[in-house]
Amino acid sequence: xxxxxxxxxxxxxxxxxxxxxxxxxxxxxxxxxxxxxxxxxxxxxxxxxxxxxxxxxxxxxxxxxxxxxxxxxxxxxxxxxxxxxxxxxxxxxxxxxxxxxxxxxxxxxxxxxxxxxxxxxxxxxxxxxxxxxxxxxxxxxxxxxxxxxxxxxxxxxxxxxxxxxxxxxxxxxxxxxxxxxxxxxxxxxxxxxxxxxxxxxxxxxxxxxxxxxxxxxxxxxxxxxxxxxxxxxxxxxxxxxxxxxxxxxxxxxxxxxxxxxxxxxxxxxxxxxxxxxxxxxxxxxxxxxxxxxxxxxxxxxxxxxxxxxxxxxxxxxxxxxxxxxxxxxxxxxxxxxxxxxxxxxxxxxxxxxxxxxxxxxxxxxxxxxxxxxxxxxxxxxxxxxxxxxxxxxxxxxxxxxxxxxxxxxxxxxxxxxxxxxxxxxxxxxxxxxxxxxxxxxxxxxxxxx
Numbered sequence: 001x002x003x004x005x006x007x008x009x010x011x012x013x014x015x016x017x018x019x020x021x022x023x024x025x026x027x028x029x030x031x032x033x034x035x036x037x038x039x040x041x042x043x044x045x046x047x048x049x050x051x052x053x054x055x056x057x058x059x060x061x062x063x064x065x066x067x068x069x070x071x072x073x074x075x076x077x078x079x080x081x082x083x084x085x086x087x088x089x090x091x092x093x094x095x096x097x098x099x100x101x102x103x104x105x106x107x108x109x110x111x112x113x114x115x116x117x118x119x120x121x122x123x124x125x126x127x128x129x130x131x132x133x134x135x136x137x138x139x140x141x142x143x144x145x146x147x148x149x150x151x152x153x154x155x156x157x158x159x160x161x162x163x164x165x166x167x168x169x170x171x172x173x174x175x176x177x178x179x180x181x182x183x184x185x186x187x188x189x190x191x192x193x194x195x196x197x198x199x200x201x202x203x204x205x206x207x208x209x210x211x212x213x214x215x216x217x218x219x220x221x222x223x224x225x226x227x228x229x230x231x232x233x234x235x236x237x238x239x240x241x242x243x244x245x246x247x248x249x250x251x252x253x254x255x256x257x258x259x260x261x262x263x264x265x266x267x268x269x270x271x272x273x274x275x276x277x278x279x280x281x282x283x284x285x286x287x288x289x290x291x292x293x294x295x296x297x298x299x300x301x302x303x304x305x306x307x308x309x310x311x312x313x314x315x316x317x318x319x320x321x322x323x324x325x326x327x328x329x330x331x332x333x334x335x336x337x338x339x340x341x342x343x344x345x346x347x348x349x350x351x352x353x354x355x356x357x358x359x360x361x362x363x364x365x366x367x368x369x370x371x372x373x374x375x376x377x378x379x380x381x382x383x384x385x386x387x388x389x390x391x392x393x394x395x396x397x398x399x400x401x402x403x404x405x406x407x408x409x410x411x412x413x414x415x416x417x418x419x420x421x422x423x424x425x426x427x428x429x430x431x432x433x434x435x436x437x438x439x440x441x442x443x444x445x446x447x448x449x
Contacts, residue, residue: 018055032056094175096423097261100250101175104151108176111156112183118222120184121150124160124192126227136390137413142196144262145233146226152237152246153215155224158184159266165384170391171267178266190223196233210236215243234258259416260423269395277395284332290401291332292317293393295414316404316439323441324402324431331402336393336414397421400430407436 022034037053094101110116123146125139143159150157159178161167173179184190194200195209210233237243238253247253255261269277284291294317296310314335321328390413397403397417405414418432432442 021057094261094264097255097265098251100151100252101265103250104154105175107154108156112177112180118184118187119153119155120158120187120223121146121153121155121219122158122160122184122223122225123147124225124227125162135413136394137416140259140263140416142226143266144259145196145237147262147266148234148252148258149215149237149243151250151252152243153219155219156183160225163383163387164380165387168270170270170273172270173266174268175265184223187223189221190225191221192225192227195226207233207236211240213240213242215240217242257419257423260420263420264423273391277392280392280396281399284334286332286399287401289330289332290326291334291396291399292320292402292404293334293336293397293400293414295397295403295405295412296335313404313435316433316435317402319439320402320404320431320433320441334396336397393417398424402431402433404433404435404439407434407440 017038019035019038025032034054034056036055107116111119123143147157149155157176157178158181159167160181168179195205238247244253281287281291294313296313317333318328321331394413394417397414398421400421403414403418403421405418406412421430422432434440434442
């Protein structure tokens with residue numbers, strides 16, 4: 001209730017504070033909560049200040065977890081990720097991304113079906129004179145940036161993934177039909193941009209450029225294509241004057257993890273790949289046994305320093321097992337190779353016994369572990385093998401009970417996979433250890449690095 005002091009409102013609403021949030025309307029899953037304004041003095045001019053000002057937000061109450069049903073060593077519980085096992089964890093996580101989804105879903109569909117004028121924004125892995133878009137982390141960053149730009153510009157978002165065997169072998173459209181390339185086949189009015197590659201960054205395309213460019217005037221043709229995009233410019237986009245009003249209106253600027261929401265809304269596993277991953281996890285013994293993935297990221301071309309760095313990560317993995325009081329013999333440890341600097345000896349030293357072997361080019365005897373480092377002329381068999389391993393490692397990390405990864409550095413494959421993993425899992429059910437100057441537990445509930 002307003003505290004009356006007999007004072008009158010004049011031309012502005014008087015100062016106020018917010019009450020505490022109400023209890024969530026759902027005892028299990030997503031619901032709503034409310035709070036109301038408490039004014040410092042009564043306002044009798046309702047035209048100036050609405051006394052019934054109430055604010056609402058989405059809230060989430062964790063459902064009770066049955067470790068006997070889903071498995072887990074000791075008191076350590078695990079939720080299998082909903083992307084893989086929707087029947088086990090059916091809760092829809094898209095509520096964490098805002099209330100704009102249904103509106104954009106209609107816009108996207110209306111453009112594809114011709115009910116709205118053609119307006120497309122397409123991400124492509126690119127060919128020809130434009131640079132390749134890098135590895136998995138770079139591609140997911142680029143897809144995320146362009147997807148939310150399409151949302152804010154009210155354009156239909158599409159993805160063209162040209163590397164064999166193709167994205168749809170692993171991931172299919174979920175909420176939005178980003179694979180419907182037939183919808184633009186007859187549209188000749190189009191152009192292609194390089195506004196996210198390393199080359200572009202050397203030519204002044206930076207976060208500042210993304211913050212200052214008027215994209216409503218920059219993208220004007222029916223089909224606008226961006227290739228070579230590899231950086232995350234989301235935080236610049238939501239502060240861009242031409243996009244900020246729409247971002248504020250939709251609540252996009254308040255999303256905690258952009259890449260998590262983009263992945264959740266755009267992708268679901270193909271039936272074939274889901275079967276392969278389920279079989280792989282079953283063979284590994286997960287979720288009955290905890291899965292620990294180690295992101296081996298060599299930062300040096302010097303072999304000795306690369307090995308020392310790898311040893312540091314593996315030492316952190318052992319420290320994590322001890323810290324969580326787990327039986328080391330029961331833990332499944334899987335190294336993840338996601339850096340182009342790894343050389344043959346290092347990969348052989350730490351290679352896991354998965355059915356996704358390190359790919360060696362028979363012609364050059366070169367080892368390939370990175371999706372963005374395949375040179376021209378790489379055999380189709382090797383390219384397919386690298387892509388298959390990359391997707392399997394992505395979902396292995398997303399299903400991990402524990403991950404040991406690079407501290408910070410969101411352009412890293414392991415860190416992005418970890419962020420998506422946190423989106424699908426409840427705090428206290430998955431654990432992250434950072435390797436910086438020391439091995440530290442990444443706290444639950446804090447901002448994703």
